[in-house]
Amino acid sequence: DLGTTHTVVGFVDTLRAHEGERGRESAQTRPRIEVFPVPQLVAPGEVSARPLLPSFRYHVAEGELSDQDLALGFPEPSPQLPRGVVGSLAQTLGGKVAGRLVSSAKSWLCHAAVDREAAILPWGAPDGVPKISPVAASESYLSHVRAAWNAAHPTHLLEQQEVVLTVPASFDEPARSLTLK
Numbered sequence: 001d002l003g004t005t006h007t008v009v010g011f012v013d014t015l016r017a018h019e020g021e022r023g024r025e026s027a028q029t030r031p032r033i034e035v036f037p038v039p040q041l042v043a044p045g046e047v048s049a050r051p052l053l054p055s056f057r058y059h060v061a062e063g064e065l066s067d068q069d070l071a072l073g074f075p076e077p078s079p080q081l082p083r084g085v086v087g088s089l090a091q092t093l094g095g096k097v098a099g100r101l102v103s104s105a106k107s108w109l110c111h112a113a114v115d116r117e118a119a120i121l122p123w124g125a126p127d128g129v130p131k132i133s134p135v136a137a138s139e140s141y142l143s144h145v146r147a148a149w150n151a152a153h154p155t156h157l158l159e160q161q162e163v164v165l166t167v168p169a170s171f172d173e174p175a176r177s178l179t180l181k
Contacts, residue, residue, distance in 0.1 A: 001166045002179065004106040006052040007141050009036040009149070011161075039148045040087030044069035050088060057102040057140050058090035059083070059122065059130050074151035077143035082130035086144045099125040105137035110168075110175040117178070135178050 001008050012031045037049035044065055060070070060083045070085060077086075085093070094101025102121040109116055111134075119131040132140075142165075149158040167179055 002106060002138060002141060003055055004104055005055055007038075007055050007145060008052055009038060009145055010034065011036055036145075036149060036152075038087070038145060039073065039151070040144070041070065041072065041085055041089035042087075043089060043092075045071065047071075047073055048088075053087045053141065053145065054091040055103070055105065055141055056087065056090040056094055057105075057132075057137055058085050058093045058097075059100045059102070059125075060085060060093075061097075061100065072147070074147050077147035078136075078140045081132055081136060081140055084140070086140055099129055102132065102137045105134045105141070106168075108134035109138055109178055110171050112172065112174070116174065135181060138179060 001010075010033050012033055014031055035051045037051050038053040039047050039049045040053055042048045042050070045068055065085075070083075078084075084090070090101065094103065099122060105121065108114065108121065108123075114120060114134075117133045117135050119133050119136075121132055121134060121137055122129065125131060146158045165179065167176055171179070
């Protein structure tokens, strides 16, 4: 679920399912829905797996954090975007430093009065702060999830799985199409 404030990944491990007596499924043998704890930076240089990935992106200022401070333990999920951090640390840093936090990207994605593919976020950022589009912000959250999943499941890559991405009923057709993009 790509949420406005959090992203969460639920999954079913169909390989661990067992059949019940005489091939019948029961509550005890049915595959269970689990939550994938998403590894993310929670402090500079500190990665922790959490059940929720806050849907925030913070654009790091030059010299603010080192490469070691930003190391996730898996390849950079969105190297084409400005240097930044996604998740808990992004939310924390954004509360301390004005104008560098991308938030509510999903709300911007369904805002018909803006160009959703234009680099407009962080909204109201001062000159010199790189901006990205609502589409790119959403992509950065999904790319983070994919990179984290693939690092944890190298023999069952996310792109090889059946994936259902939920969107709110309020999304118009352009917002749905841009989410798929």
